[in-house]
Amino acid sequence: MNLDLPLVFAALMGLAMLMYVVLDGYDLGVGMLMPAADAREQELMVASIGPFWDANETWLVLGVGLLLVAFPVAHGIVLGALYLPVAWMLIGLMLRGVAFEFRMKAEGWHRELWNWLFWFGSFLASFAQGFMLGRYITGFHSGFGYTLFALLVGASLCGGYVLLGATWLILKTQGVLQGKALGWARWGLAWVALAVALVSVATPIASQSVQVKWFAHFPYDPRTLALMLLPIATLAAGWLVWASTGRLKRGEPQADWIPFAAAVAIFALAFAGLAYSLFPFVVIDRMTIWEAAAHPSALKFMLAGVAIVFPFLVAYTAFAYRVFRGKAHAGLYE
Amino acid sequence: MDGTEVLLLSRAQFGLNIGFHILFPTLTIALGWFLLYFRVRYARSGDPAWLATYKLWTKVFALSFAMGVVSGITMSFQFGTNWPGYMQKVGNIAGPLLAYEVLTAFFLEATFLGVMLFGMNRVPGWVHIFASAMVAIGTTLSAFWILALNSWMQTPTGQVTQGGQIIAGDWWKVLFNPSFPFRFSHMLLASGLTASFVVAGLSAWRLLRAPEDKSARATLRTGLLVAAVLAPIQAFVGDQHGLNTLEHQPAKIAAIEAIWKTERSVPLVLLAIPDEDQRRNDFAIEIPKGASLLLRHDADAELKGLDAFAPDTAPVAPVFFAFRAMVGIGVLMLVVAWSGVWAMRGGMPPRWMLWTLAGFTFSGWLATLCGWLVTEIGRQPWLVTGILKTADATGGASGAQLGASLTGYVITYAAMLLAYLVVLTHLAGKGAQA
Numbered sequence: 204m205n206l207d208l209p210l211v212f213a214a215l216m217g218l219a220m221l222m223y224v225v226l227d228g229y230d231l232g233v234g235m236l237m238p239a240a241d242a243r244e245q246e247l248m249v250a251s252i253g254p255f256w257d258a259n260e261t262w263l264v265l266g267v268g269l270l271l272v273a274f275p276v277a278h279g280i281v282l283g284a285l286y287l288p289v290a291w292m293l294i295g296l297m298l299r300g301v302a303f304e305f306r307m308k309a310e311g312w313h314r315e316l317w318n319w320l321f322w323f324g325s326f327l328a329s330f331a332q333g334f335m336l337g338r339y340i341t342g343f344h345s346g347f348g349y350t351l352f353a354l355l356v357g358a359s360l361c362g363g364y365v366l367l368g369a370t371w372l373i374l375k376t377q378g379v380l381q382g383k384a385l386g387w388a389r390w391g392l393a394w395v396a397l398a399v400a401l402v403s404v405a406t407p408i409a410s411q412s413v414q415v416k417w418f419a420h421f422p423y424d425p426r427t428l429a430l431m432l433l434p435i436a437t438l439a440a441g442w443l444v445w446a447s448t449g450r451l452k453r454g455e456p457q458a459d460w461i462p463f464a465a466a467v468a469i470f471a472l473a474f475a476g477l478a479y480s481l482f483p484f485v486v487i488d489r490m491t492i493w494e495a496a497a498h499p500s501a502l503k504f505m506l507a508g509v510a511i512v513f514p515f516l517v518a519y520t521a522f523a524y525r526v527f528r529g530k531a532h533a534g535l536y537e
Numbered sequence: 538m539d540g541t542e543v544l545l546l547s548r549a550q551f552g553l554n555i556g557f558h559i560l561f562p563t564l565t566i567a568l569g570w571f572l573l574y575f576r577v578r579y580a581r582s583g584d585p586a587w588l589a590t591y592k593l594w595t596k597v598f599a600l601s602f603a604m605g606v607v608s609g610i611t612m613s614f615q616f617g618t619n620w621p622g623y624m625q626k627v628g629n630i631a632g633p634l635l636a637y638e639v640l641t642a643f644f645l646e647a648t649f650l651g652v653m654l655f656g657m658n659r660v661p662g663w664v665h666i667f668a669s670a671m672v673a674i675g676t677t678l679s680a681f682w683i684l685a686l687n688s689w690m691q692t693p694t695g696q697v698t699q700g701g702q703i704i705a706g707d708w709w710k711v712l713f714n715p716s717f718p719f720r721f722s723h724m725l726l727a728s729g730l731t732a733s734f735v736v737a738g739l740s741a742w743r744l745l746r747a748p749e750d751k752s753a754r755a756t757l758r759t760g761l762l763v764a765a766v767l768a769p770i771q772a773f774v775g776d777q778h779g780l781n782t783l784e785h786q787p788a789k790i791a792a793i794e795a796i797w798k799t800e801r802s803v804p805l806v807l808l809a810i811p812d813e814d815q816r817r818n819d820f821a822i823e824i825p826k827g828a829s830l831l832l833r834h835d836a837d838a839e840l841k842g843l844d845a846f847a848p849d850t851a852p853v854a855p856v857f858f859a860f861r862a863m864v865g866i867g868v869l870m871l872v873v874a875w876s877g878v879w880a881m882r883g884g885m886p887p888r889w890m891l892w893t894l895a896g897f898t899f900s901g902w903l904a905t906l907c908g909w910l911v912t913e914i915g916r917q918p919w920l921v922t923g924i925l926k927t928a929d930a931t932g933g934a935s936g937a938q939l940g941a942s943l944t945g946y947v948i949t950y951a952a953m954l955l956a957y958l959v960v961l962t963h964l965a966g967k968g969a970q971a
Contacts, residue, residue, distance in 0.1 A: 254651030272632025279621035290942035293611045300607040501629035512640040
């Protein structure tokens with residue numbers, strides 16, 4: 204059997220990154236929404252992500268770990284170019300991670316301080332991740348326009364995470380807080396729609412090769428039609444978020460998981476578009492996945508581990524989500 | 538940019554990060570097993586005091602685990618940002634070991650931690666015990682992988698060079714390289730001692746305020762007994778680890794013992810001020826023929842000095858002093874553990890004993906950090922012995938970027954550590970709440 208190992212690992216890395224963005228995305232989003240809620244609601248919000256955030260962040264370690272071990276040369280280039288935003292993100296993740304624990308044990312102004320750090324850390328990490336993405340898809344070019352673009356993507360990702368966090372809260376809470384979350388989700392969606400539109404227009408302008416990929420056959424070619432399915436499906440998912448939150452707002456019958464699922468679909472579709480834009484590069488226009496790949500012996504050894512461990516990983520992750528299904532309750536350690 | 542400055546800043550930053558990180562896994566690896574013990578005691582007795590004990594120490598665990606996770610995520614990035622040459626040279630061996638750690642250990646512990654912390658009323662008792670066991674196994678597994686990698690870097694075996702690349706010829710030999718069994722058991726025992734002193738010390742702190750607290754008495758007894766059993770075993774394993782180092786990394790032993798010249802009947806230097814320029818020890822207090830006797834079990838045996846390995850030798854003073862500090866703290870921990878058990882035989886230990894134990898709460902951390910300095914500085918200038926020098930692994934970031942981010946990390950870590958210690962003493966002071 205002759206497996207294209209670099210391709211397999213690129214797919215695995217992409218999967219890990221998508222899992223990370225969706226999973227940690229909703230808990231970062233909940234963190235960013237904290238200031239908009241009162242003290243009792245904050246307890247519920249924290250309780251809704253408490254059992255999951257540790258494992259959610261592990262996907263980041265897996266994603267960057269796969270980049271490190273499967274594409275070591277690219278890892279050096281990418282993280283070297285993103286050195287400072289990586290440091291911001293890490294400091295943000297550290298602050299929110301420990302603030303999560305500390306706030307539960309603190310009282311009075313101490314708790315307020317940790318709440319603030321939880322919000323700030325969530326925001327800093329989200330913004331830094333978006334900024335990094337913006338730098339990455341434009342090939343780390345320097346210049347005012349590129350920096351502005353990266354800042355734009357940073358703000359967009361914050362909006363995306365707010366959408367994920369708000370729809371997660373629709374799923375995990377009820378009553379007044381759920382009502383608030385419905386409003387947040389609609390604001391988040393508007394933000395995401397604006398951001399997706401801006402990024403979709405700006406990316407082909409910023410990157411020649413992305414432009415070629417999407418518009419070389421434009422418009423009289425069946426491939427264009429296939430490509431247009433992505434934006435159409437994204438629009439449909441966005442509409443679904445809007446319509447389902449509208450029905451919930453009006454108190455009409457509507458499954459409470461639909462907005463979250465539709466938000467996840469928006470992320471998955473955006474991710475697919477991005478993957479199409481980049482492939483087969485791991486560093487855009489500079490290095491393909493085959494040029495960057497580690498030695499086949501290392502990749503084979505790891506693939507064996509992935510094949511053995513992955514079913515267990517999926518099984519016990521599903522188990523954990525099943526244990527904590529349903530609406531969140533305050534009083535985490537009870 | 539000056540290369541030495543980048544090297545220095547890269548090392549300072551990575552050293553700070555890994556030194557901060559190591560504190561928390563060292564505590565949680567063994568504390569996970571303590572928790573499992575408390576949980577099983579509760580399941581068998583149904584005594585609410587054990588439940589309260591379990592819940593209190595779960596909070597300590599959760600806090601320490603979170604500190605370990607966030608600093609560990611930082612490390613996973615710094616491998617690449619601070620040491621790009623490392624992954625380029627030995628990535629085909631280091632990479633898979635790190636990947637296995639993430640896959641087999643990190644997800645396991647993080648996922649079951651959620652069930653363990655928040656799921657007690659949502660799953661049957663045996664499932665909750667199972668989750669606690671998975672967390673303990675996960676933390677121990679992560680130690681297995683990372684120490685296999687660290688040991689391979691110290692005493693590499695099993696690798697082959699193919700087309701200019703270093704790859705694994707035999708993964709079994711890579712994993713079970715000569716120093717691995719010693720380093721792994723030394724580290725697990727260090728974790729056991731660290732956790733047992735934290736358990737005993739924080740319990741003593743509680744008993745100073747509330748002498749009648751039954752839960753604190755039980756945990757004080759547990760912590761002390763475990764410490765008293767592990768301390769002598771650690772002394773033995775540490776000695777064996779040293780003999781293994783003499784066989785495979787003799788240059789490190791020469792630095793530890795400050796042996797400058799290769800000769801016979803080498804004295805054991807108890808204390809001295811090593812002088813790097815003159816290559817001699819000032820103000821030395823020595824036991825004649827002691828080093829030869831200790832290391833070769835023969836008073837007249839020859840020992841290789843630093844001159845045999847020049848110029849590839851480690852800086853002597855930090856290794857020499859860190860080793861003596863580690864052994865000194867270790868001996869004190871043994872004395873304190875044994876006298877604590879002795880003082881507890883009639884019930885409550887006297888107050889001065891409780892104060893001593895409270896003072897020794899974090900002694901395991903100090904000893905672990907000293908031991909870590911010995912082993913990591915002691916292998917310099919090599920990053921991977923005989924294969925890659927530390928100086929050849931830097932690159933990527935500039936001195937200015939390293940300096941700016943280092944400042945950010947220092948402030949963040951200092952604040953986190955302060956908050957951690959405040960919350961820990963606060964939790965311990967309140968004691969277990971039924």
